[in-house]
Amino acid sequence: MPDALAPLQNRHLEALERRYAEVLGALGYDGVLIYSGHPALHFGDDQHASFCSYGHFQHWTGQAGLTHSWLLVRPGQRTTCFVHAPDDFWHLPPSLPDEGWTEYLEVISGRFETPPAVKASRLAVIGDIDDDTARALGAERNPPALLIALDEGRVRKSEYEIACLSEANRMALYGHRAAQQAFLTGASELDIQLAYLKASRQRESDVPYGNIIGLGAHGAVLHYQHYANEAPVSRHSLLVDAGHRYRGYCADITRSWPGPDAAPTFAALITRMNDIKQQLVAALAPGVEFVALHERMHQLLGELLVESELVSASAEAALESGITRAFCPHGLGHLLGVQVHDVAGRMSREGTALPPPPEHPALRLTRELEAGMTVTIEPGLYFIPMLLGPLEAGPAGSAVNWPLVERLMPHGGIRIEDNVAIATNSVRNLTLEHE
Incomplete structure (x- = not known):
């Protein structure tokens, strides 16, 4: 079934790309890698707490339940979504919805417990990331000026x-x-x-x-x-x-x-x-x-x-x-x-x-x-x-x-x-x- 909201979503994504290019350019970044997040284990247990994807990841994809997934935004290049969907017989891997963003973005499915390799002279990474992961990427972790600017971009709705x-x-x-x-x-x-x-x-x-x-x-x-x-x-x-x-x-x-x-x-x-x-x-x-x-x-x-x-x-x-x-x-x-x-x-x-x-x-x-x-x-x-x-x-x-x-x-x-x-x-x- 065709996605009736696809034209509106495409315009939403076009506006996001313009906004990100403006913000990244003003702050001197070549790109930003957005982490969807991962569920936390309860202490002393093998059960996970409830999970919700990071808001800026959802702003692009609308996916509240995608764990260990990444979104790479680089001005002048197609935005890429790395969807964590490993082969698994314990759990059903996520499937992509019939929505416009899956065509607009480049979507790569695979195993992404660790972030994808990114080529950028100055990269920011945002989300629930530890210092070791940011250092391995050669990226700045959750820079405050970038977060403030991206938060402001969510205030007015498309x-x-x-x-x-x-x-x-x-x-x-x-x-x-x-x-x-x-x-x-x-x-x-x-x-x-x-x-x-x-x-x-x-x-x-x-x-x-x-x-x-x-x-x-x-x-x-x-x-x-x-x-x-x-x-x-x-x-x-x-x-x-x-x-x-x-x-x-x-x-x-x-x-x-x-x-x-x-x-x-x-x-x-x-x-x-x-x-x-x-x-x-x-x-x-x-x-x-x-x-x-x-x-x-x-x-x-x-x-x-x-x-x-x-x-x-x-x-x-x-x-x-x-x-x-x-x-x-x-x-x-x-x-x-x-x-x-x-x-x-x-x-x-x-x-x-x-x-x-x-x-x-x-x-x-x-x-x-x-x-x-x-x-x-x-x-x-x-x-x-x-x-x-x-x-x-x-x-x-x-x-x-x-x-x-x-x-x-x-x-x-x-x-x-x-x-x-x-x-x-x-x-x-x-x-x-x-x-």
Whole structure:
């Protein structure tokens, strides 16, 4: 079957070749060798940890599972991919997908536990490489200026990349719909996870990050990592933060649903949090400072806390006193691409570090938005005892409706997350277009 995305991928690869030639030329390199990586052994064991290819290798090939493989980029010469595919009766060697990159690049299959020989007067090698390997190649290992420049080249997505991100969203939403249905039938977290994987056509080792399937109070654990195999007696809520990977590109979607035992206030909060998410998506545009948009989320959250009678002070006071941060400790969103938390979110175009403000240390994106970026927008509202306890004991605690907080505590929390591509004069919500 012909690859329908091949023309877009070819243009993507042409742009990559131009970008690499510009960067390598400016830094004085004749070429760069990119290593896909290799899985690590668990200590004292013969089992390997889960594996994902290096992001810059995926940027060219979209292959998240190719181990011990190499990509050689030299300006003026055809880019070559050395695919590690040795004869093996213990494991099935990788086969090449029917995708445009396999024709565009020169592909050489063989055994490449050690890197291929490369002729270049000044070579860089990037990836999970040790010093001995770099010395044997006569190459500079992971030069910082080169890495910063290549990371910056992944910030603005090509038309091909956005097509892949869109498809990843489409497939992830099959899983979210199946997860919701499983929840409504009384399933456990484990059964909801299995329903998600089946509907989205993934095995657990293929998802771009560990799915978060939180029933009730587990929804307040931001990176909840377990799947209880027994359903709770009371079904207050479900939070699902789960994605899909398509040709290396990641969807990162979160949905929250009230259960049959949910308080009416909680269901209303979900509706209002979705409204807040929509307002923040509508505010995306080139030139917008993401830190300011994150602060706008806290303003809107303060208004919601007052409106829902969780807080008796003004929205401004809730923001200034830190009340909103106790109810939402994470950032508004991040860059998205072949990595879920894609590179260069805290770096300017010129390579200057842009750390998050002290009051928002978890914010992963601190730069000005540009056309071509794809970002997540994920406002949240949580009932986290570890954060609410100190709030109650402090001076701002008198403004909080603690009896209502106590009634909502078993519901865990709410997060609504969409993936949005920013263009010059518009935004494209890659999640809602498939929902």
